[in-house]
Amino acid sequence: MEKxxxxxxEGLAALLGAGAEKAQCRFTQTTTDELNVDLxxxxxxxxxxxxxxxxxxxxxxxxxxxxxxxxxxxxxxxxAAAVIGLAAASAPDExxxxxxxxxxxxxxxxxxxxDRDKLYSRLKELLHEIGARYPRIMVRQAILDFTRTESALxxxxxxxxxxxxxxxxxxxxxxSREGERVSSFNITGFSSRDLERSLLECGSLDxxxxxxxxxxxxxxxxxxxxxxxxxxxxCLGDLLAxxxxxxxxxxxxxxxxxxxxxxGKRIAAPVFSLHSRPAGGEICxxxxxxxxxxxxxxxxIVENGVLKSFLLSLYGSRKTxxxxxxxxxxxxxxxxGETAFEEMVRSVKRGLLLARFSGGVPGESGDFAGVAxxxxxxxxxxxKYPLSETMIAGNFAEIFKSITAVSRERIDFGSALLxxxxxxGVTVSGK
Amino acid sequence: MPELNLRDxxxxxxxxxxxxxxxxxxxxxxxxxGNNTLNSRSSxxxxxxxxxxxxxxxxxxxPVLSAENVKAVLRAAADSALFLDSREKKNRGPxxxxxxxxxxxxxxxxxxxxxxxxxxxxxxxxxxxxxxYPELAGRTVSLRCLDMxxxxxxxxxxxxxxMIPRSFIYVDLALIRAGQPVELFDVYGGLxxxxxxxxxxxxxxxxxxxxxxxxxxxxxxxxxxxxxxxxVLDADLAGILAHEAIGHTVEADIVRSGSAAGGRIGQEVAAxxxxxxDYAHSYKGKNCPVPVLVDDEGTRAQxxxxxxxxxLKSYLHNKESAAHFKVAPTGNARAYxxxxxxxxxxxxxxxxxxxxxxxxxxxxxxxxxxxxxASNGQADSTSEFMFGVVLGYEIKQGxxxxxxxxxxxxxxxxxxxxxxxxxxxxxxxxxxxxCGKKQLIPVGMGGPALKCRVNLGGR
Numbered sequence: 001m002e003k004x005x006x007x008x009x010e011g012l013a014a015l016l017g018a019g020a021e022k023a024q025c026r027f028t029q030t031t032t033d034e035l036n037v038d039l040x041x042x043x044x045x046x047x048x049x050x051x052x053x054x055x056x057x058x059x060x061x062x063x064x065x066x067x068x069x070x071x072x073x074x075x076x077x078x079x080a081a082a083v084i085g086l087a088a089a090s091a092p093d094e095x096x097x098x099x100x101x102x103x104x105x106x107x108x109x110x111x112x113x114x115d116r117d118k119l120y121s122r123l124k125e126l127l128h129e130i131g132a133r134y135p136r137i138m139v140r141q142a143i144l145d146f147t148r149t150e151s152a153l154x155x156x157x158x159x160x161x162x163x164x165x166x167x168x169x170x171x172x173x174x175x176s177r178e179g180e181r182v183s184s185f186n187i188t189g190f191s192s193r194d195l196e197r198s199l200l201e202c203g204s205l206d207x208x209x210x211x212x213x214x215x216x217x218x219x220x221x222x223x224x225x226x227x228x229x230x231x232x233x234x235c236l237g238d239l240l241a242x243x244x245x246x247x248x249x250x251x252x253x254x255x256x257x258x259x260x261x262x263x264g265k266r267i268a269a270p271v272f273s274l275h276s277r278p279a280g281g282e283i284c285x286x287x288x289x290x291x292x293x294x295x296x297x298x299x300x301i302v303e304n305g306v307l308k309s310f311l312l313s314l315y316g317s318r319k320t321x322x323x324x325x326x327x328x329x330x331x332x333x334x335x336x337g338e339t340a341f342e343e344m345v346r347s348v349k350r351g352l353l354l355a356r357f358s359g360g361v362p363g364e365s366g367d368f369a370g371v372a373x374x375x376x377x378x379x380x381x382x383x384k385y386p387l388s389e390t391m392i393a394g395n396f397a398e399i400f401k402s403i404t405a406v407s408r409e410r411i412d413f414g415s416a417l418l419x420x421x422x423x424x425g426v427t428v429s430g431k
Numbered sequence: 432m433p434e435l436n437l438r439d440x441x442x443x444x445x446x447x448x449x450x451x452x453x454x455x456x457x458x459x460x461x462x463x464x465g466n467n468t469l470n471s472r473s474s475x476x477x478x479x480x481x482x483x484x485x486x487x488x489x490x491x492x493x494p495v496l497s498a499e500n501v502k503a504v505l506r507a508a509a510d511s512a513l514f515l516d517s518r519e520k521k522n523r524g525p526x527x528x529x530x531x532x533x534x535x536x537x538x539x540x541x542x543x544x545x546x547x548x549x550x551x552x553x554x555x556x557x558x559x560x561x562x563x564y565p566e567l568a569g570r571t572v573s574l575r576c577l578d579m580x581x582x583x584x585x586x587x588x589x590x591x592x593x594m595i596p597r598s599f600i601y602v603d604l605a606l607i608r609a610g611q612p613v614e615l616f617d618v619y620g621g622l623x624x625x626x627x628x629x630x631x632x633x634x635x636x637x638x639x640x641x642x643x644x645x646x647x648x649x650x651x652x653x654x655x656x657x658x659x660x661x662x663v664l665d666a667d668l669a670g671i672l673a674h675e676a677i678g679h680t681v682e683a684d685i686v687r688s689g690s691a692a693g694g695r696i697g698q699e700v701a702a703x704x705x706x707x708x709d710y711a712h713s714y715k716g717k718n719c720p721v722p723v724l725v726d727d728e729g730t731r732a733q734x735x736x737x738x739x740x741x742x743l744k745s746y747l748h749n750k751e752s753a754a755h756f757k758v759a760p761t762g763n764a765r766a767y768x769x770x771x772x773x774x775x776x777x778x779x780x781x782x783x784x785x786x787x788x789x790x791x792x793x794x795x796x797x798x799x800x801x802x803x804x805a806s807n808g809q810a811d812s813t814s815e816f817m818f819g820v821v822l823g824y825e826i827k828q829g830x831x832x833x834x835x836x837x838x839x840x841x842x843x844x845x846x847x848x849x850x851x852x853x854x855x856x857x858x859x860x861x862x863x864x865x866c867g868k869k870q871l872i873p874v875g876m877g878g879p880a881l882k883c884r885v886n887l888g889g890r
Binding site for chain 1: 462463464466467468469470471472473474475476477479487488489490491492493494495507508511512514515518519521545546547549550554568569570571605607610611612613614654655657658659684685687688689690691770772806807809811812813815817818819820821836837838839841842843869886887888889890
């Protein structure tokens, strides 16, 4: 194993020696032990060791960057020289900058090595439990891995951060089958610092497996209506991805973000509050250092419906004159509401329990159209039956404004902590 | 990529083993509204080994190509295969073998351009867009190049060396209408290094003018009317249809997990007009976008005829699935990074051209849509597919009318293919996207225009 801080410092010295005025180097080494299930049986044990070096330099207001996954021999010196060449080829831009000096820090989370036997036994236990409880489920692929990351980030202003993180991650991809009948596939995942709990107890897996079996028999919807949707925690990520994308560097620098003039203003219903909390411990699969060299902090993005922060990097902030975010986003936490999930269902006259959205990636306007997968019709306050061939359309920005309730219950995915969210104004169409 | 003779390590193989050295090299230059936000190169490579033991696999990789690391990954992969086999005890037989040797290098022979020249090229294109279309609210121009270089040695005697490059320029234009952004992207490029695809920015000006004309019409567009509609899908959509709606359902691992194509070999699954093939490397004597001569298990890549005149003929296989189905492997096992194991992936999946013209197809629709450009797509185990549509027009009484806003189409593939009533005579390939299935992988998608009935999302 190599020593991340020494290599990062070596990379920084190489950049400065090659002529950089300001420079940053991040060295990361990753070891992953990954156990794979394919077609219901353990198929592959994959162990990978990798290193990754990101080098960036600014000279005469011009920036160049490169990344490579080798550090031995002359690789660093050659890469540093190449970065200076890239910078010379770039257009000058006053907004290029590196993070200022901050107190040096070492961040540590999770185990340092996997328990390989436990990886195997937990995955076998999952297959056994699924076979016993949900015999019609076909586990198409399940992956349980342990990833150990050691990373060092240094820059020419004196930033010196080290991160050591160990995390277990699981994903399960499945469908149900009975005779000729096949259900839609579904997929979920979660992260954990340890393997103390059975995998079936983690995230939303047990609920989705049960629903998959129900979804062997679906009905297409007839006709079209505008109704309410209850968005499940697994599906809420699509909505959050739209919002975080729209308040990031690209659309704000480009000037096309629909939220460009909305900082401090209402963009969602007052029941909705969204945070990004990568560093505080609430999210076990978070991060401690931003890509541009700051110690990551926790951040409130939307508070009671009001946009409190964009997700701008240092470059994006300098380019737009708007405040820099204290982290890189993700690690989302949505505050729980006061309504029980069952109560949310009872309040729906006609609508959907939307469990997975399969559609075109919405443009910056937020308009979307797609298929409601693994979803259920709700009528007169009751979940009626699973649907097939049902499309939904609307606008993500409008959905945030039309949120009517947020559930008390939340799912802890390890990488996010999310509730069920009810909203109105979605067009639902069948055959 | 550093030189290392893989054959020097053949004696260290234990049982069926694959040893692969690989490097992926990228160039990424981006201008956002005139700002050079990214000017970067990257290189990711190393050595990996995969070992098969009675039905269980072990895999290991290391980023540094050295004799010591080759021995280490061979040992670690064998240990992992033993770990699993000692617990799983599947007692499966050997994998099929058909040793082959291949060298394929699609590198340019022209003088290479420097990074500075590449930046200048993108900047000139961006400057042209800024001056020609000053009303644009946003524009992003990106050059992305990927070289995939591999060397592979397998225990059953295959040796393959390949270098498959691709180069694309992505242009995303945006207008603000009634306070809302309206975007349209397009992609230019394909197989080959930059010098094979692009000579001067001026060559793209006319295409960008067409993209801009479509954007202006789209900004005045309407929401599509939701429901089952008669549509003419242009070649761009036919290609993604072939890939998403059918191609994934016939990947043999997906078939074994219960896809709708399971057990339907020999059955009529589409209109007799439809023939669909996953080409290995060439179509009518010309290279496909992703030419695969030997796959990452050392199998000589063969064209796989999926549907012939409406009848399902075969699935896509790696060695393990071929052994299960008792057929020959088709050469569809592909890995993206050096640290990835090969999975069953498509290569160049296409619906074959017919004999109609696009004009007569549009003229034959009384009330429907002409859908031109797709974004992302997804297929389900039920064979229900969807893909995003970012450019399309209404058809009324056989003539194109208003543009439509972004929408999504969906359908059940084998039902929808039975509604195909006309196919145009062109074959167009697209290859700018990546297919995702645990790993990303470059794929080619091709097709003519199709007239069919699909569900359209809208309001």
